[in-house]
Amino acid sequence: MQRETARPMFDTDELVINMGPQHPSTHGVLRLVLKLDGEKVVDCDAVIGYLHRGVEKLCESRDWTQIVLITDRMDYCAAATNNLGYVETVEKLMSLEVPRRALYIRTILSELQRVASHLLWLGTHAADIGALTVLLYGLRERELVLDLFEEYCGARLTYNCMRIGGQPADLPEGWDKRVLRFCEIQEQKLPEYEQLLTSNRIWMERTTNVGVISAADAIGIGLCGPPLRASGVARDVRKDEPYAAYAEMDFDIPIGVKGDTYDRYLVRLEEFRQSLRIIRQAVEGLPEGPIMGKVSRMIKPPAGETYHAIEAPKGEIGYFIASDGKSVSPYRFRVRPPSFCNLQALRQLVRGHLIADVVALIGTIDIVLGEVDR
């Protein structure tokens, strides 16, 4: 048939729709400008910065100890790992020796934090796909973690629970027992989530083959954390460049096969179990000794710069800190936040999927806007 090919017979009407910054499921103030063809997403533009508070610049005018509590405010769902990344970077810069007991406590705290963060992720991700009950179940267990944190450092969200050179306080009496008790409870509750989701037909249909990303693409984009591992890349800072007490722990790194949303879900679910395993080992092998290294009152690292990364629940959080050796605050402070790097994949993930998948995909990369915008 003869037909002018220059103009397609039916031109498509693209509808531009703004998802966010005020939207129930953009996990904060993320704004997505979606170009829709019917229900299909043709293109997606993520607009960030609604929560920008200038954390990095702010840190350059605070002294070294004060910065710990600013890092709390980046990924507010995982403050302990933010603290850890920062204090370890400074310790590396100052070549400080941290007592083993402090390292173990840090390990326990950051794994508890991982469990709490994953619980929140699981709940919100499931709620985005419509399974509201899982959200409440997840929050129920997260509450227990928060209680533990509250007992240790007095705070439930922004912990400020680490110090340069060690820990601010020793463990309260009987805390280790309660941590082990929590591990037991959590272990029992995991099958509950799995019952509701893992083999649920609707859940599987909603997540399998949605947002597939290959290993090569994942590395190319710079994904980190569970999304990277779900694509089949066995990269975990805890194993590759051990920090805190991870070198002494025995644990596995779960990796996915296909790199779709379902794999990311499975990977994170397995990480619960590995975290509990690490917590148990750390609590049982907790060494006696001091909790604070030899640190002078006035922290003033020598001139120089360093980068150090740890494995936060959402991925690899890295700190680049430069010190001029003279002032009492960092000369340059820069964070490599996992949420920001993982957000880069969103565009590629959502293209060609439907609106309903967009919310599932925002959930699956697990972002916190406080960290994306800083």
Added chain:
Amino acid sequence: MITQTHFLVLSAALFMLGVVGVMTRRNIIIILMSMELMLNAVNINLIAFSRQLGDVTGQVFAVFVICVAAAEAAVGLGIILAFYRNKETINIDEMNLMRW
């Protein structure tokens, strides 16, 4: 007393309104709707006669008319949609090409 004539008059008037709609409006969707009005006028007639004669044949034909109306609406609106996508108009005066 309502007689057959009442229904015939009503039906004729409704049919005429349909015709007026087709003649005066240039919006093709409204033209199609006017045609639905005319079909309804026909149906009123059929059913009124069926009532008068005490025979359901009229109603059977009304069912066929509804059936045809459904088919007409489906295809007609399909054509309108296709045309609109291409020309961005639903004014019948601008539909003067057999092909594009």
Added chain:
Amino acid sequence: MTEAVIFPLIKIVIVLAAVLATVMYIVLLERKVQAWVQVRLGPMRVGPHGILQPLADVLKLFVKEDITPVMADKWVFTAAPILVLVPALIAFAVIPFASNDMKLFGLPISGRIADVNVGLLYIVSVASLGIYGIILGGWSSNSKYPLIASLRASAQLISYEIAVTMTLVTVIMLAGTLSMVGIVDAQARQGMWFAFMQPVAFFIYFVGGLAETNRAPFDLPEAEQELVAGFHTEYSGMRFAFFFLAEYANMIVVSAVATTLFFGGWLQPFPNVSWLWWLGIVPGWMWFCTKTFMFLYVFLWVRATYPRYRYDQLMRLGWKWLIPLAILNVVVTGFLKVLLKG
């Protein structure tokens, strides 16, 4: 005159009041059931165990500001909630709540507002009108999320209506009548509720009912995680309450129709088991209400358990599974009917 006008009027008032009160408490029940599933308590503040919560909700909706968006089509915007609610309520006209031999002060009372001989078709056709309010509400808001939601809603309603209507055909084949009362009588005559003779039809009807009432897991048109609040995003105050009322009234209609068609309406269970004679003491309308509430509970239960379908999956389920299955069911039922007769 009394028989023809006054009695139906009284009945209409009673049924309307009952339906609205039920809707109010279904909302509370929903919150409670969901809370229990989710190891919470649910509303507890207003009255003991939150029993007066519906009144507080209604009061809030009454005094809330009624906003009409500036660019909205005002007439249509106002008419849409009414167009949703009215079909939901008038469907109750043909639902038989009890048998015909009820007595009130010595006067015989029939347990329904009207017994039309096209009762079932009436319900189907009335239910198909409810879609207008949804489409128009979404369109007239002049906002993108409601528009997408209303397109979704209408596509969903139309496609699931086919499957549901097909299941009704099998019921009609078994009962040999379109009258709702006749269908219940047929179940009494044949000594078996149609749910057991037509499990497939019942299943399809129930799934389709979930979809037609926009309930989870088919609540796409109002998926708050995706489309903010769906087609009623721009509504507030009483107009929003109308949409709300309509949704729950529709749930009750679907449950009541399921009870009538598949679970014997007002009939008591096990009428032929002699040692269960005491079940007959309970009046018919209470059986009807009990069964209906059972279905309503399942609605709420499903909502607390399942994630939401995606639009294309929903369509696939409807068109590729339920409709062929329903048609197959009709054919098989027809064959069996002819075979068993001959």
Added chain:
Amino acid sequence: MAEAVVFYIFAALILGFAVLVITAKSTVHSVLFLVADFLCVAALYVVLQAPFLAVIQVMVYAGGIVVLYLFVVMLVNLKRPPELHADPRRLGRLGLVMALAVFAELAAIGAYGWLKPSGFDGSLDSKNIEQVGRALYTDYLVPFEVASVLLLVAMIGAIVLAKREQ
């Protein structure tokens, strides 16, 4: 008497809504009036002792066909409203012709009714659905099948027309 009242009310509504359908500015309003019109026609069918047709009218017309119209109006209205063609002279001529036609028609009906007055003596019994069903599946089986084929063709045609080319 009651029948007359009901008839006049619904006849007035039908004609009134029909006028609104063809004069409404907004196409969506037009569609809404069309639905109202069809519902009134359905009510008239009940008066004419054709409850089955009344229900079918509501189900197929109001619940199906007009929804389709509404759908298309919504899709088409997204960009710019369709313009109403206004050519007063032509409208005037048309009006004259129409008025004549209506007059002729009404005169014919009136004359017929005067010559041969007819009440509704033949009445349909209450088994309306059975009768229609029987007629459809026995005497008019072939037209019925043809109608179903027509619907199938229309369905496929609509899909082909509305489908976007890849």
